[in-house]
Amino acid sequence: MQVLDINIKSKIYNSGKNSLKVLENICLEIREGEFVCIAGPSGCGKTTFLNIIAGLDFDYSGEVLYKGVPITGCSQERIMIFQELGLFPWLNVQSNVEFGLRTKGVPRGERERIALKYLEMVNLVKFKDYFIHNLSGGMKQRVALARALAMEPQVLLMDEPFAALDAQTRDMLHLELQKIWIAAKKTIIFVTHNVREAVCLGDRVLVFSSVPAHVKASFKIELMRPRQIENEGLIEKVRPILTELSFEIGKVNV
Amino acid sequence: MFKKILLRAAKQAIFYLVLLFLWYFLFALKIWPAYIFPAPLMVWKALIQGFRTHIFINAILISLFRVSIGFGISILFGAVLGILMKRSKIIDETFGRFVMGMQTLPSISWFPLAILWFGLSEMTIIFIAVMGSLFSITMSVYSGLKHIPSIYIQIARNMGSRRLKMLWLVLIPAAAPSLIVGLKQGWSFAWRSLIAGELLFVSLGLGYLLMMGRELNDISQIIAVLFIIILISIAVDRIVFGIMESRMKKRWGFE
Numbered sequence: 001m002q003v004l005d006i007n008i009k010s011k012i013y014n015s016g017k018n019s020l021k022v023l024e025n026i027c028l029e030i031r032e033g034e035f036v037c038i039a040g041p042s043g044c045g046k047t048t049f050l051n052i053i054a055g056l057d058f059d060y061s062g063e064v065l066y067k068g069v070p071i072t073g074c075s076q077e078r079i080m081i082f083q084e085l086g087l088f089p090w091l092n093v094q095s096n097v098e099f100g101l102r103t104k105g106v107p108r109g110e111r112e113r114i115a116l117k118y119l120e121m122v123n124l125v126k127f128k129d130y131f132i133h134n135l136s137g138g139m140k141q142r143v144a145l146a147r148a149l150a151m152e153p154q155v156l157l158m159d160e161p162f163a164a165l166d167a168q169t170r171d172m173l174h175l176e177l178q179k180i181w182i183a184a185k186k187t188i189i190f191v192t193h194n195v196r197e198a199v200c201l202g203d204r205v206l207v208f209s210s211v212p213a214h215v216k217a218s219f220k221i222e223l224m225r226p227r228q229i230e231n232e233g234l235i236e237k238v239r240p241i242l243t244e245l246s247f248e249i250g251k252v253n254v
Numbered sequence: 255m256f257k258k259i260l261l262r263a264a265k266q267a268i269f270y271l272v273l274l275f276l277w278y279f280l281f282a283l284k285i286w287p288a289y290i291f292p293a294p295l296m297v298w299k300a301l302i303q304g305f306r307t308h309i310f311i312n313a314i315l316i317s318l319f320r321v322s323i324g325f326g327i328s329i330l331f332g333a334v335l336g337i338l339m340k341r342s343k344i345i346d347e348t349f350g351r352f353v354m355g356m357q358t359l360p361s362i363s364w365f366p367l368a369i370l371w372f373g374l375s376e377m378t379i380i381f382i383a384v385m386g387s388l389f390s391i392t393m394s395v396y397s398g399l400k401h402i403p404s405i406y407i408q409i410a411r412n413m414g415s416r417r418l419k420m421l422w423l424v425l426i427p428a429a430a431p432s433l434i435v436g437l438k439q440g441w442s443f444a445w446r447s448l449i450a451g452e453l454l455f456v457s458l459g460l461g462y463l464l465m466m467g468r469e470l471n472d473i474s475q476i477i478a479v480l481f482i483i484i485l486i487s488i489a490v491d492r493i494v495f496g497i498m499e500s501r502m503k504k505r506w507g508f509e
Binding site (some may be wrong): 015054055056074075076078079082084086088089090091092099102103104131132133134151206 | 424
C-alpha cells in the first residue's frame with residue numbers, strides 16, 4: 001500500500017532579488033514499511049524535501065499525498081529527526097522522550113511506560129535522569145531516536161542523523177535502527193550524503209541530482225538484514241551509485 | 255570545592271571586619287560629631303530598637319507588599335508586551351523602539367506625573383515601581399523569545415505542539431536563560447524605584463523610614479534602614495533568583 005504519493009513540481013527559495021529553485025519534478029511513491037534512503041550532494045535540497053513531507057513547509061508547487069490525503073500541516077504520524085537533533089536542554093532524557101506524548105495529552109503513568117519502553121530499545125534506561133549536556137554524541141542520537149519513536153509514528157523522517165558520529169557508534173546505530181525498523185515496521189525516509197550508509201540501510205536508494213534536485217537514479221537493494229557497512233555484497237552495490245553521485249558532486253564543484 | 259567556598263567566606267569575613275574596624279577607627283578620631291558620623295554600636299542599637307518596636311518589621315512588610323504588587327504587574331504586562339513585540343513586526347518596529355527609549359528614563363521622573371494622576375496614594379508608589387521594572391522585563395521576554403533556536407520550535411510543531419502547549423512546554427523553558435536575567439534585573443529596578451518613591455511622601459515603607467530618620471536627625475536609624483534595604487535586595491536576588499539560576503544552569507550545562 002502507498003503511504004506517500006509525492007509529486008513536487010518545484011520548490012523555490014526567494015531571498016530578496018535572488019531566487020533559487022531547489023526541487024524540480026520529484027515524483028515518487030513510497031510503500032508502507034519501506035526503508036528509503038536518499039543520497040545526494042550537500043546543499044541539494046534533501047532537507048527541504050523532508051520538511052515538505054513532514055508538513056513543515058508547504059510553500060511549493062505540486063502535491064504530496066499521505067495515505068491519499070494532501071498534506072496541509074504537521075502530523076504526529078510523520079515525525080522528523082533533525083540533523084541538529086534539537087534535544088531540549090531544559091528536560092532530562094526521559095522527559096525529552098515523553099515530550100511528544102505530553103503534547104498529545106497522554107496521562108503521566110502511560111507516558112512513563114512508553115518512554116521507558118523506547119529508552120530500553122535504545123539502551124538508555126540507565127541514563128533516563130541525565131540532562132542532555134551530559135550525554136555523548138551517540139547517546140544524544142539515541143535519545144532523539146527514542147523521542148521520535150515514542151510518538152509511534154507511521155513515517156520516520158531522518159535527516160543525516162548519524163553524520164556527526166564516529167564510525168563505531170554509527171555502525172552500532174545502523175544495526176539498532178535496522179532492528180527497530182524490523183520490529184516496528186515503520187516507513188523510514190533517511191537522508192544521507194554517505195552512499196555506503198544508504199546502501200546499508202535502504203530497501204531503495206534514490207540519488208538526488210544537484211540543485212534543482214530531482215531523482216536522478218533509483219537502486220533497489222536486496223540484501224539480507226541486518227546489514228553492516230563492511231558486508232561484502234554491499235561494496236558491489238555502492239559502486240554504481242557512487243558513480244552517479246560523484247558526477248553530480250562534480251557539477252557542484254565546477 | 256568545599257575548601258574553596260570556605261576560603262572565600264573567610265576572605266569576605268576578614269574584609270567586613272576590617273571595614274567595621276575602620277569605621278570605628280574613624281569614629282574614634284572624632285573628626286565629625288556623632289550625629290553626623292555614628293559609631294557601629296549606635297547603628298546596631300538603632301537596629302535592635304527598630305525591630306523591638308515593630309517599626310522596622312512593619313515598614314519591611316509594607317515595602318515588600320508594594321514591590322510584590324509592582325513587580326507582579328510588571329511581569330504580567332512585560333510578558334504580554336514582549337510576546338506581542340515578538341509576534342508582530344510592526345509592533346516591534348514601533349512600540350519596540352519606544353520601549354527602548356522609555357527604558358532610559360529614570361523611573362523616579364514619573365513621580366510628578368503619577369502624583370497628578372493618582373494623588374499621594376499607594377497607586378503612585380506602585381506605579382513608579384512598575385515603571386522601573388516593566389520595560390526591562392518586556393525587553394528580556396522579547397529577546398528571550400527571539401533568540402530561541404528555531405529547531406526547538408520546528409520539533410515541537412512537528413510533534414503537534416500549538417499555542418498554549420507550545421508556550422508552556424517550549425517557548426518559556428527555552429527562553430529561561432534570558433527570562434531569569436530579565437527578572438533579576440527587573441526585581442532590582444523595581445526595588446530601587448520603590449524606595450525612591452517612598453522617600454517622597456508619608457508612605458510608611460522603608461523609604462519613608464529613611465526620611466523620618468532625616469527629620470528626627472537620627473543618623474543611626476538612617477544607616478540601619480540602609481542596611482535593611484541592601485539585605486533585602488541581596489536576599490531576594492540570591493535566594494529567589496539564585497536558586498532559579500543555578501537550577502537552570504545545571505540543566506543546560508552552563509559553567
